[in-house]
Amino acid sequence: MHFKKATIEDVAIIHKLMMDAFAEYANVKVPSTALLEKEDDIRKSFLHHKEEAIIAYDADKPVGMLRFKINNQALSFHRVSIDSKVQGRGIGKQLLNYLEYHSYQNGITELxxxxxxxxxKNMKFYSDLGYVISDKKILTKPNNQLLELATMTKLLN
Structure with a gap:
């Protein structure tokens, strides 16, 4: 497994991984907005909002990714996406371990x-990696459905 910081040329890979990974949420009560994102939306986030991404490769095949932004000493990440054919094999954990190591090496103190x-399963995944709930919110989505979100934080030291 190796990891690469994505470039603007990798937007199609990022989008494909995200669509595959988030497909399981297409028919839930409150579908993920990730499924509405287009390649151009991701490109704009890279160019105008200082978003970045890391892609995980198994040999030369992209198998996972996450997107992130840095704000001072904090790194906020989202859209963690693992190819559905290889989920459950520890790729997400390896991807986050890579993110943590390189964040710490670059002065980031909080993820x-x-x-x-x-x-x-996602709450447990992050909890098992040392993330703790630092905030909770209830959002009202456009279809008037309520969505409970936890902000999970990990301090690097």
Whole structure:
């Protein structure tokens, strides 16, 4: 497994991984907005909002990615996406370990992500990696459905 910081040329790879990984949320009560994102939206986030991404490769095949932004000493990441054919093999954990190591090496002291509280496997995944709930919010989505989100934080030291 190796990891690469994505460039603007990798937007199609990022989008494909994200669509595959988030497809399981297409028919839930409150579908993920990730499924509405287009390649151009990701490109704009890179160019105008200082978003970055890391892609995980198994040999030369992209198998996972996450997107992130840095704000002072905090790094906020989202859209963690692992190819559905290889989920459950530890790729997500390796990707986050890579992110943590390189964040720490570059003076980042805090990692932050938002997690749907009803997706218990994701809550457990981040909790098992040392993330703790630092905030909770209830959002009202356009279809008037309520979505409970936890902000999960990990301090690097």
């Amino acid at each position: 932050v992500c938002k997690v749907r509280m009803n997706v218990t």
